[in-house]
Amino acid sequence: MILEQQLSQRSQSECEICKSGDALELYAVPPQTAKTEDNCIMICGTCKSQIEKAEEMDKNHWRCLTASMWSEVPAVQVVTWRMLNRLSAEGWAADNLDTMYLDDDMLAWAKAGKDDQAAEVAEVHKDALGSPLLAGDSVVLTKTLDVKGSSLNAKLGTVVKNIRLVEDNTDQIEGRIEGQVIVILTKYVRKQN
Template identity: 45%
Template structure:
């Protein structure tokens, strides 16, 4: 499948909620786009994809462009037109959301967690087994229920309810 943000083809897509707007609003994007540490040049194709008719995709694009600290991203952000409702949604980034494991322990980028359940990894064709340690996690932008980490050499998104901090 093709990522609607970066236009990368033949990549597994991850359903990513876009909080602050309609309940259940989400966009399917690649793991690279979901990673808050992705280099800004990865998002250059948004010059065309930010004009999507999907409001959730427009809002996510606006938030990413605002977060990036480059001239080209600022230019695109100024060009992007959002109606009043979608502009309010884009500006309504939930504050103070904290990533917590299944026991309520706060998680931070770089932590090590352990899976507490076997997890089928969609698009990668394997199961991440219970007890697997995931080192150097990263927190998913705008979603305290998701973290990312490498399992069997693949970078995957993991729900925080299925991990405990080591």
């Protein structure tokens, strides 16, 4: 009960994601072995039910991620990153995801909880060497690419960060190069480690 009191005080009795004051509860951000102040958040029922996919996603509700992405609480950042990835087809979410930074440990934690999202996609996106690609990965171009409909020329060796997967085509990803979001064929990229 002490942890719940600490989190309630930290959150000022508001949902740490959307700032709602409705019926808050302790939420341990998976995967975790023990509940701590860094890996738990206080969350409202609306956010929790949509995170756990018990309720249909209300895209407008999640515009709050624009503010929560700047939280200093690791668990809030991880949940925000995961939800922005689930909403990456929305322009505002994709822009926020491109702006958001997680250190390597937190990014690994965020990706570890995306197993359920990866299971939704029957086929896996793979790079030129056969390594699986996930949303948010960084890739390196293995070939200089001319971008159709643009004067942009994406050079060999260019690093593309925070890629998005094209849902209905495992041969394509989306990435931002020189401020433009472009579609890139997976056979021309190598996953950056």
